[in-house]
Every structure is written in structure tokens, then in C-alpha cells.
Amino acid sequence: MKRYIAERAHRFGFHSDGKPRGWLRRLLINRQKRRLRSVGRLIALDAEGSVRPAFAPWLATQAVLIGQRLPGREETRYAARIRAVAASGRLGAVRSVGIVSTPHTRFVAGTIATALAGTRLACRLYDAPPEAEHDLYIVLCPQMFDRLPPLERTILFQMEQVRASQWVTPAYLSTLAAGLAVLDYSLDNIAALIEHGLPLKQLYHVPIEPPAMPATPPPPGGQTIDVLFYGASNDRRRRYFEALRSHVELRVVTEVFGDDLYRLLRSAKVVVNVHYYEGALLETTRLSEALSFGARVVSEQGVDQADQGAFEDRVDFVPTGDIDAFVARTLAVLAQENRPDKAEPPRPVAETVRGSRFGVLRALHGVGALTLDELDAASAGIALPSDRVVLAFPEHIARFRFAETNRLAGAAVFPCLRHIDGWKGCAESYKFIARRALGAGTTRLTVYEDDAAFAPGTADRLAAVERYLDGLGGAWDVFSGLLSDLRPDFAVSHVEERDGERFIHVDTVIGAVFAIYNASALGLLAAFEFEGEDPARHTIDRYLERRGLRCITTAVPVAGHAAALDSTLWPATNERLETMIEASLRRLEAKAAAFKRAAAPGTADTFG
The missing domain is CATH 3.90.550 (Spore Coat Polysaccharide Biosynthesis Protein SpsA; Chain A)
Incomplete structure (x- = not known):
């Protein structure tokens, strides 16, 4: 009987295509002012301004007419899901965190672990999703793993270049959407993910920035590698390599990670960063990792260069695509490093609220895993x-x-x-x-x-x-x-x-x-x-x-x-x-x- 009454009431107010009947539209909207009436807001929107389900098919197309910023369906669903998680008390009870990363991103995993060190959250790093049970997981580059931890307990760190990467498929986006939250190092990526339909409320900017100071001194034998590049190779990068090899001893390594890579970085005088893609974002992970071992870095500028102020005084940048300028800058930096009176290593830089550590803590507070008091205590030095x-x-x-x-x-x-x-x-x-x-x-x-x-x-x-x-x-x-x-x-x-x-x-x-x-x-x-x-x-x-x-x-x-x-x-x-x-x-x-x-x-x- 209740269902019959509900169906009759809906037919009284709405056409079969979901559009309100004329009398209801006149009640909802002041056409002269092109705005929802006060009574219309009470009827069509809930207390938080979200569109009530009965009005969603029609009202979502009327945002300009009524002057309202209306949450999309994905945003509304995500908000409801997170409120349910918060009501369960599960996030407030988190004690253990499993951080899962590929070897390529172990530096970022270490940055996250360092951020958590000042909190009640005990973390452990893994190279693959563990069998061990944790209260919360943070997975870097989730597309690289055949299986993932339960997504309702997993924060996903998205590290692809969304507008260019072949990994950004509908299946990958669906995985991100199912996560507890999505972290991203790039504002341009976040804009692209929103364009792909991910709700803004799910997305957190966590910049990858250079460390406050080099983590380790050079090896006892000194820096024996003049110029180092590490990472995948393609035709674009090889054009830079050929030009550099005409003037300097360049060492190119691929698929080298962990301690083997860190030994090379300690031994390198100059690390060069060349984009894999045309129109690429700045590879802030590689830059930060190299700087953390005391190397000088020469890099092409990224399309998001305006967002990378933290690197301006730490990296020698060259306009994108200018191979001659890149070679010239690399030679100049190498000459500086070979001088007996070369400049001292950069002094420690104070951490800021725009840095990686605060970004991680801010995201964990945002999802409810840290209270405000815990965030305050964990970031006390910033x-x-x-x-x-x-x-x-x-x-x-x-x-x-x-x-x-x-x-x-x-x-x-x-x-x-x-x-x-x-x-x-x-x-x-x-x-x-x-x-x-x-x-x-x-x-x-x-x-x-x-x-x-x-x-x-x-x-x-x-x-x-x-x-x-x-x-x-x-x-x-x-x-x-x-x-x-x-x-x-x-x-x-x-x-x-x-x-x-x-x-x-x-x-x-x-x-x-x-x-x-x-x-x-x-x-x-x-x-x-x-x-x-x-x-x-x-x-x-x-x-x-x-x-x-x-x-x-x-x-x-x-x-x-x-x-x-x-x-x-x-x-x-x-x-x-x-x-x-x-x-x-x-x-x-x-x-x-x-x-x-x-x-x-x-x-x-x-x-x-």
C-alpha cells in the first residue's frame, strides 16, 4: 500500500521522464529572478544543499538557471559513504597502516612513513599488498598490482600523468573511485581526475617536494659519476642522451632500485631529468629523490612549472624541448661541481605547510584517521x-x-x-x-x-x-x-x-x-x-x-x-x-x- 501511494504521489508531481509537472516547477522556481524560491530550496535540496533523489534527473541540468552549485551524483554518493565510515568509528580506531609501493616509488613511501612517525599510527612498508591485516592501507601506483587490499580501507596514491598515461583507463578510474581517498602530487592531475568524474571531496593534494637537506653525505671515494640519468628510455629521451654523450660521460640506468640506486645517487655529481612525454608534468619524485642524496639536478621545465616554486632554488631548469640549452646547462653545472672551491651543500630548509609531510597529515585528518589535536601535535615543528x-x-x-x-x-x-x-x-x-x-x-x-x-x-x-x-x-x-x-x-x-x-x-x-x-x-x-x-x-x-x-x-x-x-x-x-x-x-x-x-x-x- 505504501509503495502504491508513493508511486501515485510521484506521478502527481513528475512526468515519466523525471521532469516536474508545470505546477511543481512554478512552485520551485522564480522565473523572473531565475532562482530557486526559498520554498523550492526546502523541497528540492536537503539540509546540506545536496539534491534530493526525486529531483536529481531534472535539477542537475538546471544549475545555471537556478544559480546553484549542485553536487554531482558521484560527490553525493561519496559523501554518504564517508559519513557511514565515520559513523562506524572505524577510522578513529586506526592503529596500524600498511604502506604498499612499487620499487620505483619507495622514496615516496618513505616520505609517508616519516610523516606518520609523529602520530599514533604504526606503519610498515611493503613491495606488494600484504597478507598481514592492517586497519588502514596506503597504496602507491595501485595499477601496478594484481590485487589490492580492501578498497574501503585503502587510500590510493595516484602517481600517473593523468592526461598522458596509458594506465589511465576506465577500469583504473573505477578503482580510484572505490578507494577511501585519492592522493595526487599534481594539481593538474586533480583537475583531470575531476573531469573524469571523480568527486572533488575524495581528492587530496600531497605534493612531492625536496627534502629539508641532503639525507646522506657522498661516499668515501667521492662522487665518481659525472652525469646520471635513471628511469625508462624512449626515443625522446635518447635524443637528449646522444647530445649529452657528445660532451660528457653520461651514465643511463634503468630498472635499478633501492640500495643499488641509492649508491649511484650518492656517487653522482649531476642528475639529469628529461621528460618521457611531450607536455609533461614535472617529475617531482625523481627530482626530490636525487636532491635527497646531495646531487645537483638539471631538468626540463614541466607544464605545471608555476606550481613548483619549491624547486626553483634547488634545480637548474631549462625550457622544455631545447636540447642545446639542456646540454649547455648540464656542462655549466658539472664544471661548477668539479671546481675545488665548489659551493657548499644547501643549508637546511624549514618545512612548510605546503610540503609533503603536512600534505600527508592533512589527508589523514581529512578522512578521519587523525583528530585535529593529533594533526596539531604531529606537525608541531611546521x-x-x-x-x-x-x-x-x-x-x-x-x-x-x-x-x-x-x-x-x-x-x-x-x-x-x-x-x-x-x-x-x-x-x-x-x-x-x-x-x-x-x-x-x-x-x-x-x-x-x-x-x-x-x-x-x-x-x-x-x-x-x-x-x-x-x-x-x-x-x-x-x-x-x-x-x-x-x-x-x-x-x-x-x-x-x-x-x-x-x-x-x-x-x-x-x-x-x-x-x-x-x-x-x-x-x-x-x-x-x-x-x-x-x-x-x-x-x-x-x-x-x-x-x-x-x-x-x-x-x-x-x-x-x-x-x-x-x-x-x-x-x-x-x-x-x-x-x-x-x-x-x-x-x-x-x-x-x-x-x-x-x-x-x-x-x-x-x-x-
Whole structure:
């Protein structure tokens, strides 16, 4: 009977092709505004903004019409699968990790093991999927193995060049999709995997970067190999080899791994890196491995060179395809290495939040295998990159590129922490950086998000803001560059003109697109705890809103949202959020004007 009623109800609302009948479409959509009505959102979307199954066949084709960023079917399914795993408590109970790698990728496996050394997770390395039982597995290059551990307990590290490799087949992509999570060293690969249909929520960027310092000194007999290449050979590479052999003694080795390879790397003065493919990504594993043994490296540039800043000062790069320039650079570097007074090895480089170790820990936290406290403890030696931090998701490629291109002077990117519920990952990111800032003795921290847009002249305006804050003697908590959703009952306590800016003091803060946090506010962020599961009430900015903070803003916002970008937290474009922001700014302007009218000359300020 229940099934009969459900079928009749569905036929009443939908045609046989899944399209809602006219009366339901009129109820759902405001055609003039080309948006879902409020009631339409309640009917067609669930509390997290995902499309309800009954509406998915039709609504998925209407994203542009209704101004919504709608999760795809794969993303929705993956989110449901991970929530079920989290609810089981299995990941929080992980104690043992099996790391499976081919001989080619043992260096990366070692990097992962080093990252785990500071956690409660005991790991063991394998050259093939083990018979031994582990709570969690990390498998590098899964396509190389005939069998894999249970995929529901396996994180897969994808190391192929997705746009070029013959290994990237439908079967391989299906294997990746079945994994607990997918790690990738390349942002370009992540973009390609999303194009192939993998859900963004499943993907984690884990860069392979050079070590802080060479791992071992040269052998007792010194470096006896002038120039070394290791890896597979093809016609493209052989053209480089022939040109190099006309000038230097080149040693080419293939299918050499482990200790045998490491002996060669210790003995090599120069290691050369030549692409296997035209238009290749940078082979960061080979570069990092060679650098870890103290070799100088000459390499072709990769198509993703803009993402490889960590190598710029450690590797001699040559334009791709220019064999003559490659030979010339190799000869010059070899001559430097043969000089009696050759340069000292590079000094240790501090680890950063953009490095491999933090990338591994961030992914394990994102899937739920590490708590925030455990992530904090395991990465204790990694400092914030600056007292101006840009919160950005590397996996959200468009937003990440925008953040990199539009960084303010002195600002550095912090890769946001991840959670299957985006608003929780956002909150934990703020808590993490506040803890790290306070631990370093920072008393003022600027944080802005990756879709913050700045008008020309922002640097001068921020200098005026900093001067104003300096003059307050610490009697403030937060400066907000954009109060995006002020509640109607907020109060203005002071309005002041200074350096061409109108500074407005209010009793609340909402929105986090751009803010400067005093030590008092950093303390509140560091103490944040989730008080519930309602994203309308329990986000980090709603938490601050309820604390009655002494907030200062400017009549003209310092920052705005980049309208062309989608929100990473909510199922709406930034363009749609502008309506909410405009209403908030009108409330601010009206209350500031009312305060000025009510403040007679000589009236004492209420801001303290």
C-alpha cells in the first residue's frame, strides 16, 4: 500500500521522464529572478544543499538557471559513504597502516612513513599488498598490482600523468573511485581526475617536494659519476642522451632500485631529468629523490612549472624541448661541481605547510584517521608561513589559482583542512592556525579566504587600517574587511574618520572573507569546539558572532567576494551571495548614520 501511494504521489508531481509537472516547477522556481524560491530550496535540496533523489534527473541540468552549485551524483554518493565510515568509528580506531609501493616509488613511501612517525599510527612498508591485516592501507601506483587490499580501507596514491598515461583507463578510474581517498602530487592531475568524474571531496593534494637537506653525505671515494640519468628510455629521451654523450660521460640506468640506486645517487655529481612525454608534468619524485642524496639536478621545465616554486632554488631548469640549452646547462653545472672551491651543500630548509609531510597529515585528518589535536601535535615543528595567511583549498583549482594570483604583499597560502562537511573543515582550519599563531607568540594575524577580491589601492588602505588599530592600545578584537550578514539587532558604538576611512565600531562580527584578529580573538578561535551539527548556527563565524566581540570595520569594505567563483561551503555561487552582502552593508550604513546623528558634539564615546 505504501509503495502504491508513493508511486501515485510521484506521478502527481513528475512526468515519466523525471521532469516536474508545470505546477511543481512554478512552485520551485522564480522565473523572473531565475532562482530557486526559498520554498523550492526546502523541497528540492536537503539540509546540506545536496539534491534530493526525486529531483536529481531534472535539477542537475538546471544549475545555471537556478544559480546553484549542485553536487554531482558521484560527490553525493561519496559523501554518504564517508559519513557511514565515520559513523562506524572505524577510522578513529586506526592503529596500524600498511604502506604498499612499487620499487620505483619507495622514496615516496618513505616520505609517508616519516610523516606518520609523529602520530599514533604504526606503519610498515611493503613491495606488494600484504597478507598481514592492517586497519588502514596506503597504496602507491595501485595499477601496478594484481590485487589490492580492501578498497574501503585503502587510500590510493595516484602517481600517473593523468592526461598522458596509458594506465589511465576506465577500469583504473573505477578503482580510484572505490578507494577511501585519492592522493595526487599534481594539481593538474586533480583537475583531470575531476573531469573524469571523480568527486572533488575524495581528492587530496600531497605534493612531492625536496627534502629539508641532503639525507646522506657522498661516499668515501667521492662522487665518481659525472652525469646520471635513471628511469625508462624512449626515443625522446635518447635524443637528449646522444647530445649529452657528445660532451660528457653520461651514465643511463634503468630498472635499478633501492640500495643499488641509492649508491649511484650518492656517487653522482649531476642528475639529469628529461621528460618521457611531450607536455609533461614535472617529475617531482625523481627530482626530490636525487636532491635527497646531495646531487645537483638539471631538468626540463614541466607544464605545471608555476606550481613548483619549491624547486626553483634547488634545480637548474631549462625550457622544455631545447636540447642545446639542456646540454649547455648540464656542462655549466658539472664544471661548477668539479671546481675545488665548489659551493657548499644547501643549508637546511624549514618545512612548510605546503610540503609533503603536512600534505600527508592533512589527508589523514581529512578522512578521519587523525583528530585535529593529533594533526596539531604531529606537525608541531611546521610554522605558519606568514602573519598574513590566505586560506585556500589546493583541490579547488580555480579558487586556488585565483588566491595565488591575487595574493596581498607578504601573504602566504595555508592549505585549508578538509572535512566531508566543508563548514567543519573551515572551522578546524581557523582553530589550527590560531593555535599555531599563539604558540609562535603572534599577537595579530591577518586571515583572508581564497575568493577574497581586492580593488586597486588596497595596500594603502590596509596600511591606514593598521595605523588605526595600533592607536587603539589593544582595545579591539577583530577588524573585519567585510561584514557579510549582519544580524538586524547589532549595535554601533563609535564612528570615526581617519586617514580617509570611516571606521565603524560594532558589537559583533560575521563573515570571514577578510579579517585581522587581535590576540583576544585568536584565543577564542583556538578554543572553538563544535556545539552542534546545524551549519546555520554552528559555523566558526556564528560562534564569533555570539561572543560580543569588539569589532571594527570600514564603511567601504576592504575586500569583496570574487563573483565568478563558487562557494566551497554552500551550494551557491558568490554572485548569489552578493544579495545578502548588499543587505548587510545597507544595515551597517544606516546604523552608522543614525549613530552619527544621535551623537551630539561632546558626547562621550561608548567604545571602551
